[in-house]
Amino acid sequence: MEVFILIRSSFIFGIILMFSVSQGLENFVAKPYFEDHEILNDLEFGRFLDSKVQLSSCQMLSTKLNDEPKMIASHRNLIGEGSHRRLVTSITLEFEPSVHSFAVVVIERLPSGVFADPFELQRLVLRGVLKDAAVFGDTNLELPSFRSNRSLVEVHVGISPELHSGVHFQKEVKIELPLHARYQPLGHGFSVVEFGKPDVLLRYRVEENLLNRSCLVVPTNQSVQSEDGRIDWEVPCGNKEHTQIVAVVTFASAVLSAFLIILTSVSYSNFAIASDLKQS
Numbered sequence: 001m002e003v004f005i006l007i008r009s010s011f012i013f014g015i016i017l018m019f020s021v022s023q024g025l026e027n028f029v030a031k032p033y034f035e036d037h038e039i040l041n042d043l044e045f046g047r048f049l050d051s052k053v054q055l056s057s058c059q060m061l062s063t064k065l066n067d068e069p070k071m072i073a074s075h076r077n078l079i080g081e082g083s084h085r086r087l088v089t090s091i092t093l094e095f096e097p098s099v100h101s102f103a104v105v106v107i108e109r110l111p112s113g114v115f116a117d118p119f120e121l122q123r124l125v126l127r128g129v130l131k132d133a134a135v136f137g138d139t140n141l142e143l144p145s146f147r148s149n150r151s152l153v154e155v156h157v158g159i160s161p162e163l164h165s166g167v168h169f170q171k172e173v174k175i176e177l178p179l180h181a182r183y184q185p186l187g188h189g190f191s192v193v194e195f196g197k198p199d200v201l202l203r204y205r206v207e208e209n210l211l212n213r214s215c216l217v218v219p220t221n222q223s224v225q226s227e228d229g230r231i232d233w234e235v236p237c238g239n240k241e242h243t244q245i246v247a248v249v250t251f252a253s254a255v256l257s258a259f260l261i262i263l264t265s266v267s268y269s270n271f272a273i274a275s276d277l278k279q280s
Contacts, residue, residue, distance in 0.1 A: 069095035113193035131158040144183035190234040
């Protein structure tokens, strides 16, 4: 009975996650790009992003921002071990107090050697760690790196409006993005996966004529203090000489697991029959 309840709860939670992943994509900046493109191209996506920001510029709204927000610091590093790590991005923004709420939009263009699990990101959204998150591009989690295309992750972090008046103030936004390495081509040693800098945008919610509208702003970063450097992830490659050994061990493990499942099922059935006979 407990097993049935656990399976049912997991199934319901999975349905909720699938519904969350499929809903609300209209709020994401990158969605229109992948409606017209199947593959992520840095040059084309950069042009798309520039046009998207210009069309959604806050200057088009009657309510102007007092001053352009600035990104004064940016730090990134990769933490963890093995094939499952976290890309940590810390961004410090400086802007004037405003009554407008906004969200920090961070877009990571992932290399083909790694991927982000959309269901894992949605769990972070449900827990309130992120305001919203989505994965675009190649979302097939099972493909090895040499058969997969690149993917893009868009993360939103909500910032509450500051009602006090005065000088500029600073706000630090820290994002830990869980990533997973894809299977690399067989060879020797390691395959190096390199990360580029993310795209950072601010999305303001502005009320105009009783309508809720949004606009995008790119924070200026002329004097940003950055310690990004080059972030590399050395992913181990499989050894061709070990393929036969791995195949034999995998086959033996599968046969043994199947035998144990059958043995457990038969033993449980005999136990259930014996219990029924005693009760009768």
